[in-house]
Amino acid sequence: MFGLTMEKVLIIGIIAVFLLGPEKLPHYAAQLGRLVRQLRDMANGAKDRMRDEMGPEFDDVDWKKLDPRQYDPRRIIREALADDVPAAGAAAAAAAPTLTRASRSGAPVRRATVPLGVGEGAPFDSEAT
Structure with a gap:
């Protein structure tokens, strides 16, 4: 989630305790919980609305293929x-x-292209990219 590890979340929590103080922390924690709950309800509502509008085809869609x-x-x-x-x-x-590098005389050297075999990948030079 946003690249946060458990250690970073713990550090953010400790900083929040010091900045907000023990009096305000429960209030802000409750607000955060409500916000997360509302976001989850909105996402579920959007998914339900999409399912209603698309009909039965919604369940047949392979979402991993469209990633x-x-x-x-x-x-x-x-x-x-x-x-x-x-x-x-x-x-x-x-x-x-096809044209390749020029020879020592300056004239381009011509070389015929060789078609790739079926299923053969194109040549790739990892140092050239």
Whole structure:
């Protein structure tokens, strides 16, 4: 929760005891409890309202699949490129030369691209990124 560990929460509590004093601390603790309860009720109300408006499809949604932390742009691009690779386009791309580093004479050296095998990942240099 917000990157707070038990030690940090304990330190915050000790500081609160010293700043608020023993007279006001129960009052503020009760207010904090009410605030947390209200937030929880609002979240549950929003979830219930969404369930009412979406109908039975709400229970069928796989929420873990829609988690933005699950998205890997490299995987998405790899899957998109692997889905529709036309055979003629792949053969033309394989025959087209690519430019690489210039030779000692200054002229670019041309090297034919080699298509990747099915399921083979692109070459990756961890020191280049």
